[in-house]
Amino acid sequence: MPDFLGLPLPCWVLLRLAVRVSMTRILNTMQTASIKQVLGGEIAVGSEVTVQGWVRTRRDSKAGFSFIHLNDGSTFGNLQLVADKDLPNYDDEIRHLTSGCSLTCRGKVVESKGRGQSVEIQAGTVEVVGWVEDPDTYPVQPKKHSFEFLRTVAHLRPRTNTFGAVTRVRHAAARAIHEFFDEQGYYWINTPIITSSDAEGAGQLFRVSTLDLMNLPRTDEGKIDFREDFFGREAFLTVSGQLNVEAYCLAMSKVYTFGPTFRAENSNTARHLAEFWMVEPEIAFADLNDLARLAEDFLKFVFTRVLDRCSEDMEFFAERINPEAIERLRKLIETDFVRMDYREAVSILADSGENFEYPAEWGLDLQTEHERYLTEKHCKAPVVVMNYPDEIKAFYMRLNDDGKTAAALDVLAPGIGEIIGGSQREERLDVLKRRMAEHGLDAETYSWYVDLRRYGTVPHAGFGLGFERLLNYITGLTNIRDVIPYPRTPGHAPF
């Protein structure tokens, strides 16, 4: 028996237990279920449930009932509600439901008398939560829409089959990425969005400033005085978390970043966004071969999980978007990646007898047509091209002993080309300093980065993967603007 004078704690425990029990009972009587649960057979036939969602289609039968297909985003399929004409709001409301209306339906789970679904809901009550103001102009109609049009209604496109599926696959892929790294002992490092350094020494940056553009403070020489700015210096949105994550790598050993990245490049293509998400793992005590293995394991893990958890969505992509969508992922999972040196790749291309538009020769980067030949014709497998000419690679990539190549790699996938780019990092203080000088980088800005080579440096390596490009590969959608909720491109940032 609890002693209410001396020991109040057991009383609290009992009270909280009692509350929890009663809450559970309330929830059980309400039985609000997701459509995924109902269609997945989690709700027993014969039991009462409440479902909520948005109408996809309505069909009436003069025999005295209407069929309503409802979707709540929880799964690809729609749940069929059967609404009888005896319902009090049948004539006034139910027969006027159109695509996009939101509703709450309480009813009984029954085995379907029709074909096409195993279970359906015999509606007991149908409460219209939100009408569509003007059904005539509601943009998301039950018909085929162009992706181009749907981009203009980005706030409504998640109500379509395609974008619902993209949303679930995007989530599943993100989750798989975190799982992969977590299971292997990596730490997720939240590198800064605002930065004062340009990670590549190239690329256009978005400026971050609170200065009054109409009245800029000036130095004596007439230049803009950034000492007056919010951070007391110039600041930008990050173009990569790599440099920052390297520091954590040289303490935590295995780390990764996964977050938004910004590029102000004026490139308007199906593969570029001004704001996109990037995955960047970094491993210590590792070389380029370790990195190649990581990239291969990583891709195979993520694809396996997505196929496993989003089978219905993937079947939809295979049916409507790209017939190869599932098969090419399966094939990639089963196939060993081919590794070859850049030098070897160039000679294969030179001897191929193919009539390439651009030449393949030492010192030039591989073109899309070259990448496709290597993966689709020559190797018929994903290819990791390694050790590129030093001149075409960034300052932080490790100079190989030959003095001519950098320890960089690209993972090329059949059907899309480059999907991952990475390198072993230059860990030698003197070499790094020399290369920074050659690239004209400000030693002071990067002094902290150089410090990492001064204090307990180790060989380390990492790669970058554009998350949306990965999603394009998974879904078969060819435009990067269709795999991110609100795409930002030059001249375009609505919503």
Added chain:
RNA sequence: UCCCCGGUAGCUCAGCUGGUUAGAGCGGGUGACUGUUAAUCACUAGGUCGUUGGUUCGAAUCCGACCCGGGGAGCCA
């Protein structure tokens, strides 16, 4: 940024060698019919033909400029 293509009903498009009142399918409304499944059938409403100048008796149609969108290239993730 460069090259190519496009902008006609809420959406997808036809019409474009200039010539009465600009069409179809889907979607919306009304009705018929059916345990229906992107149902079917009938009727019906709905358009400043991207904007703007020009050529012409006459422009959705031809020409110029501009705006917007798409594809490709470069760059990259």
